[in-house]
Amino acid sequence: MINKSLKQLGAMLQAKEISSVELTQEYLNRIDRLNPEINAFITLDKDKTLAQAKNADAMLAAGKASAMTGLPIAQKDIFVAKGWRTTCGSKMLETFIGPYDADIIERFDSVGAVNLGKTNMDEFAMGSSNETSYFGKVQNPWDRSRVPGGSSGGSAAAVAARLCAAATGTDTGGSIRQPASLCGLSGLKPTYGLASRFGMIAFASSLDQSGPMAKSCEDMALMMNVITGFDKRDSTSLNREKEDYTRDLNKPLAGLKVGLPKEYFAEGLGADVATVVQEAIAEYKKLGAEIVDISLPNTMLSIPVYYVLAPAEASSNLSRFDGVRYGHRAKEYGDLMDMYCKSRAEGFGAEVKRRILIGTYVLSAGYYDAYYLKAQQIRRLIAQDFENAFKKCDIIMGPTAPSTAFKAGEKADDPVSMYLQDIYTIAVNLAGLPGMSIPAGFAQSADGKKLPVGLQIIGNYFDEARMLNAGHAYQQVTDWHIQMPEGIE
């Protein structure tokens, strides 16, 4: 049962073959057994979770259920949830209890989904390995000595280890797609503005977007139906008509023009990853897709641009964590300045501090034009690259990450090599486009472990239904997405 999709589990709930309480308990038991090692969850609250499950069973019994009712979903600990500890992976918020619900939490609540727990993540979503979390590293279920990716590493590991059927993530520069790739699951970052950011603790406001992490594209489509929609509490939320993301799942792919950016297959891409991705593209050809060569010439600039803009916004977004109203406050301090300095020095980890410093620097008088303003200009060029590309193709495909999961500690002291993990994903955030990663096969590690490889699918604005269609068609003819790591039974 643990390998069943949301869709299948939903059908079982509707048919009363299982209750939400039973299903939820099954996952809670698995979490009890496996989470002490994998460490995918930061906070569990079984009473709250089971109460929600009970409530869902009542909805099911009353015939008031919808597709998601009774399904346990793990929530990334970046979303504020009322009554739930919400840490954002930081000591700064170690004891912070959410006093209100994020939009995404409300949406899952309103359809009767069950909040299974809050998943581990890189501190304030800053990281690509989940190693910056104050609450400890997360193991990659495919090889416990390796990282799950990040920042949504807890959500990815939880789905991969079948500790939940699906989870939410957030993606500022690849934080859904890269861990999905490294853990062998499907993850989607929607078009900027489709999902409300209200209640999602901000990292870089102009890039942050929440999205689903699940086993299959079909499950992601169901979750997208919940997650997206206008929210007047977020000024960047787009006021568009609600879409049904399942509508095009079964469309034939014949004639679909798939663009392959030459920059995504150049130096820096691991040979093992390249092989798997090329095989996946061959599969798409068989499905009737037409392959087109394209170029995204400013790809290499996306990392420097991102590491100016994201820290700039973050340095300001994280100013509210000052120890005055909530969050960590140093025990002993002299004056006000001392309280600020000690509270923030103690409350933030090294990577967060590094980004606050970078961000503060690039916004400083005298540097603003050379860094922030220049980066904004290049950001527009990067968006133009995609605009030009989509004149030649319908969707873009390539690798999600340059490598498979790496060993814990391997890149922890080398921020630049860590930042390069997001070389293929960041441009999508800069352009505000939707991006997705789906399992495309496996590479072998030196010690013979199967390591998942993700195929990235980038769509034009609001083209999520088409991307899910492409992913679903592939998942009908492959089984990568339903393969399970060993040792999680």
Added chain:
Amino acid sequence: MEWEVVIGLETHTQLQTKTKIFSGASTEFGSEPNTQACVVSLALPGVLPVLNREAVKCAIKFGLAVNAEIAARSVFARKNYFYPDLPKGYQISQYELPVVGKGSMKIQVGTGDKAYEKVINITRAHLEEDAGKSVHGAQEGMSGIDLNRAGTPLLEIVTEPDMRSAAEAVAYAKKLHDLVQWIGICDGNMQEGSFRCDVNVSVRPKGSDKLGTRREIKNLNSFKFMQQAIEYETQWQIETLEDGGTIQQATVLFNPDSGETRAMRSKEEANDYRYFPDPDLLPLAISENDINTVKTEMPELPEAMKARFEAQYGLAHYDANALTSSRATADYFVATVDTDCDAKLAANWVMGSVSAKLNADDKEISESPISPSALASLIKRIQDGTISNNAAKQVFEAMWAGEGDADSIIESKGLKQVSDTGAIEAIVDEVLAANAAMVEEFKAGKEKAFNALVGQAMKASKGKANPAQVNEILKKKLGA
């Protein structure tokens, strides 16, 4: 050497919206600390700002009132600094692209012969949020934070360095104070901090076109203090320069007790605010349509009303100016003349007795115990000759004291003027008979004797005789 002072103002006006600029929390003044601090005011993790369009409307109103450019696209920016009463660690303001651009305002400086008009150029006006308040001393060894005010909408109005004296600066500030209340965007309450001025002061040798180094006097919340602060600061700068010193750019505070200004921080210690566009808010777009909608809601502006008073009612420039000094005064005057009473008489009463009484009682015109229509009915009794001007003053006093309306007071006090020619002739005859000596004096050419006889006749009538008629009849009888 002769010196010239150069002054520019930055004024924070609190906008009269029901809710805060980026959240739905109430803006009411004086509530228990932190009872108006919603999740956005508290800057909890994950919350986001949503612009209150009412605040934008206020900014458009101001832009229209000072003939300014209203930006089709303006941008909210974050001003980053740490302070306990600034919950997000940044203030949302506008920096490079403000909502209101260049405009101007005409001010009147001085009174009497020395009065003159001057145009003050407005550089810009931008929307921003207010901070909360630090409360010191309520708890031993600790400071409290009250975030009720955090997020209250402000319009910061910045002038060019166009003022050349404390009097001009105060005249501008007062005029602006009147204007923002006139157009209904600010309650003008200076004690509650609804209208606060920062004044930039520099001096230079007269005739020089180079600006001196300025010092900024922060947070002046009374016109009296503003006058004192500028005068002190000007003198201090001149003395410093004459003593061979130099002026350092600085922020200073005015101490009303000592009457002195003192530097708070120098420019070297100034914050680098690291402004950048707020990614949580879209650029603010204002369409022609938005502006036209606000136009239809704009009251007639003081300058237009002044011109109309002169043209329509034949009022003197000075009178028209005085009557449009505040919206409340103008409204009162308009309501009075709207009842068809004589406008010049109405103007005299409003600026004379009404204003004197209000001053004496320390009341606003909106609190006047005599309503415009009540005043108009009194004026009509003067116009139709029912009462004399002197009697009208008595009636006015009684009305002010709440003794009733004009007609009932005239009746009860027996102040009705005698206009019956026969009755007046009889009184005049009596007076002439009883004052033969005065009559002789008059005939001998002493003009003054005529006035004395009028006075006697008025006295004999107990003040009720129509003085014009008395005059006329006396003249006839004396063959004058």
